[in-house]
Amino acid sequence: MAPSAQSGPCSIPALLARNVAQHGSKPAYREKEFGIWQSWTWAEAAEQIDALACGLLTLGADVGDHIAITGRNRPALYWAMVAAQRIGCVPVPLYADAAAEEIAYALDHCGARFVVAGDQEQVDKITDVREGLTQLEHIIYLDGRGLRKYDHTHMTSYADVQKAGRAAGNIAEVNARSDARGYDDTCVMLYTSGTTGRPKGVVLSNRNVIETSRNSAEFDDLRAGDEVLAYLPMAWVGDFIFSIGQAMWTGFCVNCPESADTMQTDLREIGPTYYFAPPRVFEMQLTNVMIRMEDAGRFKKWLFDHFMAVGRRVGPALLDGKPVSTWDRINYALANLLVIGPLKNTLGLSRVRVGYTAGEAIGPEIFDFYRALGINLKQLYGQTEATVFITQQPDGEVRSDTVGVPSPGVELKIAENGEVFYRSPGVFVEYYKNAESTASTKDTEGWVATGDAGFIEEETGHLRIIDRAKDVGKMATGALFAPKYVENKLKFYPNILEAVVFGAGRDYCTAFINIDLTAVGNWAERNNIAYSSYQELSQHPQVLNTIEQHVAEVNASVAADPMLAGCQVHRFLVLHKELDADDGEMTRTRKVRRAVIAEKFSDLVDALYGGLSEIYTETEVTYEDGRKGKIKATLDIRDAPVIDQQVAAE
Amino acid sequence: MSADFLYGIEVIINGLMAGVLYALVALGFVLIFKASGIFNYAQGVMALFAALTLVGVMEGQVPFSHLINAVFGTEIHHFGWEVPALLAILLTLCIMIAFAWAVQYFVFRHLVGQEPIILFMATIGLAYFLEGVGDLMWGSDIKTLALGLPQGGSMAVEEWTAGLGGDDFYGFFIDKLDMVATVVALLLVAGLVGFAQYTKQGRAMRAVADDHQAALSVGISLNFIWVLVWSLAGLVALVAGVMWGAKSGVQFSLSLIALKALPVLMLGGFTSIPGAIVGGLIIGVGEKLFEYTIGAPFLGGATENWFAYMLALIFLVFRPQGLFGERIIERV
């Protein structure tokens, strides 16, 4: 199905030309500036791009040069990318919030001769590290505020470059160069924010970008007339695909907010029809809603709770096209009029036709909330090397615990260690100047390792991600041991702050649980349960019972997947202190340090596996002021109900 | 002396006497304005209300009888007794004081610190309210106020002055009631000035007028002062109401004397007691003279309706703060 280089437009500039021809007078870009949404039609955008392209030529840009682009999302910067492609250069978007040395590394690594910088802040960062960068010739800045007094020998304003371009009249050269672009020439280079080691420059070809864009656009039936809000970092592959790839393919309109802090209002004004956000954004929005509703009057509150309940019951069903009784439909219509509609409206999501979230696991209650509002929120699984799409959820098959079925044109395979491999037209060309990492990631047949462990549900064919492949271990029984997977499930309960699951090389799994003081504390107050300390509360029998229920429920859901049924928590205890970075039990980014904890609380671990019913322990803690102290406690150890795997299998 | 000249004198005398009454009403305004910065448009209606109440009390009418009858289908009108004038006046005074308190408590306590214009509009509302209440309490039919005050022209004066002119001059025609009114008004004015100058409350009142904060700091209760001045205004209203009422019957038009007093104030300055008096006299004489010399012969008469205003208006344009008012200095 992949068209050969001849059929159809084979580069972004080609797509641009097509859009100008097809819907030249439709809006292509908007930006909130000076109080209104400044708009550019496709024709106008193309003119701007050409002007810049010509200007870049006058500055002496050669075919194959890398042109770095940094700044917040603005149409002009998107145009800069396309302009670069027009003249056969490779656009390299960089993270606007990156530190100077990170930028220095990237600029040096790709040997950029030109940088298009958003504003003074970006310019300053670059000038700071300029000495080191031998190849860097010229900085082109967009917003001149505060730059008046800077030395302009190697610096020009975006507008001036365009002016020069318009004057130069070398458009023929520009066209010649962009016509020469082939389907397999580089389209863009994106630096992966390297969690380990240096960032790598992922090279994506026109084929990668255009085919994934087309496939994904068809998958969700995206079309001209759709609206997206471009607010995620331009250097992130997702933004490149949404705001350039798909936008160019379908010809929908890209809207840029006025600034980061007006994003919510701008979102509300635009009311996008196609919306992407990482889980934390949805989570934040939900919390805001709840906080604001706290101050609502009794009637409003009741109305809200009542109709949200209706929404939770009916909304998702309606979205998935499941049969819904007329009575429920009426109820939902009412809810829509009184609560859901206005709510979606104030959140700016009332027009969303397709919404995606990805990056990390999203809490079911968050996910359900938006589904209840009737927002078609789906999950996808992807990465830069795949030009985003590996799997995504088709309409009607949306669940919070899977990441969906393979995207069109994507093949999946699961290695015996559970790691997920894929092969697709979107598979990246190479890591720039980094052959061996390329080789280690992508084999000769084009299979790419995701580094994540997961499995495919037989009945639905949905992929479910368990954990980072390196964190997934084996139990004594040989069954798969995926602590994070279970811990996440546990942590979705508001009462549970942290959980640490043990079981690598053991016969069964056990867990440490940290209660969430605020949540449990509130609960205690409501049921007037007196407690003098975190420790006392943590060991309160009723608390333990609640936690035990949670664990039981988690076990049930874990048992549902044969591959993971082994990971059910057989025994657990509730820790007498909060896991704390100051005590080295967590990283500063609040990731549990499994090894450290296992070592520090070895007595407790032994107790869990030693079959004791309670254990006395002393732990050293560090207080805020740095003093050290000991806390002594006797902890109950509970057996959690588990579901027998054979039973589960049948 | 020629008759015309003498008639001119007569006009002036009548003007002066009318002026005293204007001054009296104007005083009511000045009192409240000095102490609270409120320009009390309701002053006139207060006079009407006072007069109505006085009549009602004397005749032993049942307050709100119309309303009661309408609601309960009863047919009550009078208690069937009559109250002697003096007692009635006292009772009316009490009612006016109660009213003063109510106004302060329910309305202006909530408007402290508002712009004068807002307060002014509030008093217009008050005027409507009070007029309605008055009519509800005592009915809106014209009533005669029989206090046994002398009526008609004073023969004595006429005969005594007849000699001044030739045959075609019959002496000054001066209404007895006007004379009485003048005397009473003069007494009241004197009394008020004395009160303001020599009593503790009076001094407190002036202190408040000068500077609220300072007054507060020396422990004067603004609320008390405000109720006090409203009560005094009530007293003034009562007297004015009696005079006017006795002269031309107790009816709605009585409330229009407020409108008469306005130009007096613009002339005399809103904050000056002497200003009010002088202003009153000027207006009184001025409008009578104008009517006598120009109005009646050339303009078809009834110029009193507006002359005072025109005079004041023209005057204001040249001296916005009035004759005796404090200079208005604009700070940047």
Place this chain on the structure above:
Amino acid sequence: MKDTVVPYTTPDGRTIGDVLMDMRGITLRFGGVEAIKNISFDIREGEIRAIIGPNGAGKSSMLNVISGFYNPQDGEVWFRGAKRPPMKPFQVARQGIARTFQNIALFEGMTVLDNVMTGRLTHMKTGMFAQALWKGRAEREETENREVVERIIDFLEIQAIRKTPVGRLPYGLKKRVELARALAAEPKLLLLDEPMAGMNVEEKEDMSRFILDVNDEFGTTIALIEHDMGVVMDISDRVVVMDYGRKIGDGTPDEVRGNQEVIDAYLGVAHD
């Protein structure tokens, strides 16, 4: 012009041009009191000129003379090379002199946007009938001026409060809005009456930055009153020092710092 002056360039690359406003022997009396005693000084194009002095030195009176609230009994006011006849404030404004007030004088009943738009009044010429019809000339003019205003709003970073009624704003923001309104007039000369009065340290820093930026980006000539010495000395090119209505010092911040009389009269005060 009395004396010809050579344009020069400041260290940070701004050009200070000819004399823009020349005050010659200004004397101002209130009744018997002499608020200003025979003061002369000039303000040159593109500079930041400060008038400082202890309270009651006559600074504000001087500003009010410049902006036409008071007409001096003696002395001449020369503006852009011409002697200025006695004028009303609004005529002065139309000559291209805008100002802010020490105690903010915004139009509380209007939104920030409308307040700043009022700053454009001197630039808006459409007649009443055209306005009554709105469509066409009036609307076009409105839009053109709105564009100018929006750039100023952007420049002073008050986009977020564009449509809020000024009554609801905190003090610091109000000051900024008032500055915006003055800037909207695109004045030849901008008068700032204690722009930092009652501000905390970082508000003061912001305001100083804005003042410098205004002078830099728009090349606006600025005359400001301030009795916080520190700030003034940092941002102004030349300083006039007043005390009891007399001029006791005039020159660059450094010269003024050196001036013994100033130190006695003023810094002494400032120290305690």
Place this chain on the structure above:
Amino acid sequence: MFYREAGDFKTSYEADSQTFPIAFDRYRYWAVLAIAFLVIPFVINDYWVNAIFVPFLIYAIAAIGLNILTGYCGQVSLGTGGFMAVGAYACYKLMTGFPDVSIVIHIILAGGITAAVGAAFGLPSLRIKGFYLAVATLAAQFFLVWLFNKVSWFYNYSASGQINAPERFVAGVAVTGPNTAPWAQYMICLVFLTVCALLARNLTRGTIGRSWMAIRDMDIAAEIIGVNPLKAKLTAFAVSSFFIGISGALFFAVYLGAVEVGEAFGIQKSFLVLFMIIIGGLGSIFGSFAGAAFLVVLPVALKVIGVDWLDWPTDLVAHLQLVIVGALIMFFLIKEPHGLAQLWRVTKEKLRLWPFPY
């Protein structure tokens, strides 16, 4: 609750500064217009026209006029009655003087003449402020009423001292005179009101409007930004009087048909219109409508309840009305100085934020 603003964004300043920026409001506005023009005329009868609609429409014009002066420019006037009288008599003289010129022209000219008179009486406003001015405008009130009473030229020397509106036609339909169809009365008033409201809105949204409000909020600051106080105040007086004049003309020619100046345009009129804008909301066109509607409907409602249902004597109800109106004025000044318009605004905000409290 009913607002759906997501996706309702502005790409031009024209769109951003339009009268009803929110789509929902815009639709409601058109709906109201449609009903007013296309439905009511066909269902309306004589009682409704004379009791509610025509008075409402005419007073709304007057209220808009006074609101421009008082609400937008901050100059309180108690001369409204007098200025309405000017409009009425001007219209009468024109109608009788130039019988074959269209009545519409006459009414507009009447407005123009009133504007001139208003401006003249506005002159003192330069020297005197606040309620000094308010009191000064009473001079206009009394003088004008006296004038039209005494100078018989104004009522063409008629014995009764009354003026009677001769029959005049618009597009062949009688709009004044004894045999005017109710719907015709309604229509001509409606048209005038609609136009006046639009003009008022345009004036208040633009340069002039801003200089008025500047004068109102802080005249010193206004001067410093280049507002000429004389011009601002006089234009306010003129424009305001123009509308008031038109309303006066309609009041006489279309509504009453025959007028005796003292009772039709006495000081009570001035207060009535002032009350309308206080209750409706100072500085708001919508407020002018609300206030007019309120004070036109209130007496009718009271009469219906008091006289027709409870059959109380009429004068009693009239007195009650005084009490209620007076109390309302004080209530609004204390509790909601911006009147019904503000209440409306608040409700609207709540609806827009729904279900959130803020």
